[in-house]
Amino acid sequence: MSDLRIAGTGPFPRRLLATDTEAAARRMIGARLARGRGAAGRVGRIVEVEAYIGEEDLASHARFGLTKRNAAMFGPPGVAYVYLVYGMYQCLNIVTEAESRAAALLVRAVEPIGGGDEMREARITWARDRACRHGKAAEERARSRIEALPEGRLASGPGLVCAAFSIDRAADGIDLCDPESDLRLELADEDDPLPVETGPRAGIDYAPDPWRSRPWRFFVPGNASVSSVPLRSRRQVAP
DNA sequence: GCAAAGATTTGCT
DNA sequence: GCAAATCTTTGCC
Numbered sequence: 001m002s003d004l005r006i007a008g009t010g011p012f013p014r015r016l017l018a019t020d021t022e023a024a025a026r027r028m029i030g031a032r033l034a035r036g037r038g039a040a041g042r043v044g045r046i047v048e049v050e051a052y053i054g055e056e057d058l059a060s061h062a063r064f065g066l067t068k069r070n071a072a073m074f075g076p077p078g079v080a081y082v083y084l085v086y087g088m089y090q091c092l093n094i095v096t097e098a099e100s101r102a103a104a105l106l107v108r109a110v111e112p113i114g115g116g117d118e119m120r121e122a123r124i125t126w127a128r129d130r131a132c133r134h135g136k137a138a139e140e141r142a143r144s145r146i147e148a149l150p151e152g153r154l155a156s157g158p159g160l161v162c163a164a165f166s167i168d169r170a171a172d173g174i175d176l177c178d179p180e181s182d183l184r185l186e187l188a189d190e191d192d193p194l195p196v197e198t199g200p201r202a203g204i205d206y207a208p209d210p211w212r213s214r215p216w217r218f219f220v221p222g223n224a225s226v227s228s229v230p231l232r233s234r235r236q237v238a239p
Numbered sequence: 240g241c242a243a244a245g246a247t248t249t250g251c252t
Numbered sequence: 253g254c255a256a257a258t259c260t261t262t263g264c265c
Contacts, residue, residue: 050246059246061261069261087258089247106246130257145249159247203246227247 008034012185014177017077021051021096021103025218028094029196030188033110035165042115042122042165043186044155047194048108048219048226050201052093055102059207059214062102071173073102078177078185082162082169088130089159090168094176094185108202108217110155110164111225119154119164120146126163152224160227197221202229 012031017024028049035042052060052073061070061083072081073095081093081104093104112119127142155164162168167183176185188194198215205212219226 052246061246064262067261083246084258084260086245086247087260091246093246108246134257142249157247201246206245 009187009189011179012078012177012187014076014078017094017096017177018098019096021053021105022216024094024096025049025051025105025216026196027188028105029218029220030192030194032113032186032188033107033161033165033183034186035167035183036115036118040115040118042112042118044110044112044114044119044164044225045188045194046107046109047111047223048217049094050106050108051096051103051216051218052106053097053103053216057214058211059201059204060102066102070102073104074100075173078175080167080171080174080176080183082167082172084169085159090162091158092162092165092167092171106158107161108158109219109223109225109227110161111223112151112154112164116151116154120149120151122166123149123154123160123163126166150224156225157227194220194223202227 009032016027028046031046033044033046055062055065062073066074069083072079075095076099077096079095081095083091085091092107095104097103123146124143127146128139131139131142155161171183174183175181196218199217200213200215201217
């Protein structure tokens with residue numbers, strides 16, 4: 001396989017994100033997420049996203065209106081919205097639609113195409129920083145588990161994308177459409193279009209219908225890097 | 240001020 | 253299949 005880290009496809013045009021979010025989601029499948037440049041650069045194809053559209057979307061962080069945490073969602077398109085979930089995982093979103101309209105795409109899975117070794121190192125570093133509280137044995141278990149992972153599973157979940165690309169809250173608000181940015185988006189390879197399927201979003205059982213059922217998860221069917229999603233509700237309602 | 244839950248992942252039963 | 257880990261934000265007193 002050739003080194004695609006140098007053969008870039010060009011910066012991702014902001015106007016493709018300023019439109020309605022469902023259209024942007026389809027364009028984002030196959031687009032590249034890039035961190036750094038040259039020999040230490042990391043690049044992958046986005047193969048799974050979820051759309052969160054407007055303050056009226058009761059599954060979205062924007063449902064409470066503008067807050068300190070979600071401020072980036074209310075900003076211009078092409079900017080990163082990064083948040084902490086469950087106290088330990090960071091999630092990367094790409095802001096869409098016009099400024100003041102709160103909408104974004106959650107990047108749920110990336111297929112590595114360059115810099116897989118660097119992603120693996122970043123995953124191990126991330127796990128070590130967390131496992132250090134649980135002793136050396138836990139640290140060692142995590143390291144050997146990550147070393148055994150197939151390259152395609154290094155960024156197959158929203159928290160894992162951020163671990164593999166070293167993304168944290170410091171990246172909140174940065175411009176992903178700026179080609180000079182260390183963390184940035186690039187166009188999809190036109191010669192290699194990917195099929196797109198849709199389904200309901202994951203982990204939003206707290207939201208009422210119709211939001212819970214909206215088919216706003218977009219993914220490449222059969223792609224090995226797509227995240228494994230819980231198949232049903234994990235909490236049962238008391239009788 | 241304080242309790243509760245969350246756009247997740249991992250490990251154990 | 254289920255619960256723990258871990259901390260910010262929200263919602264209510």
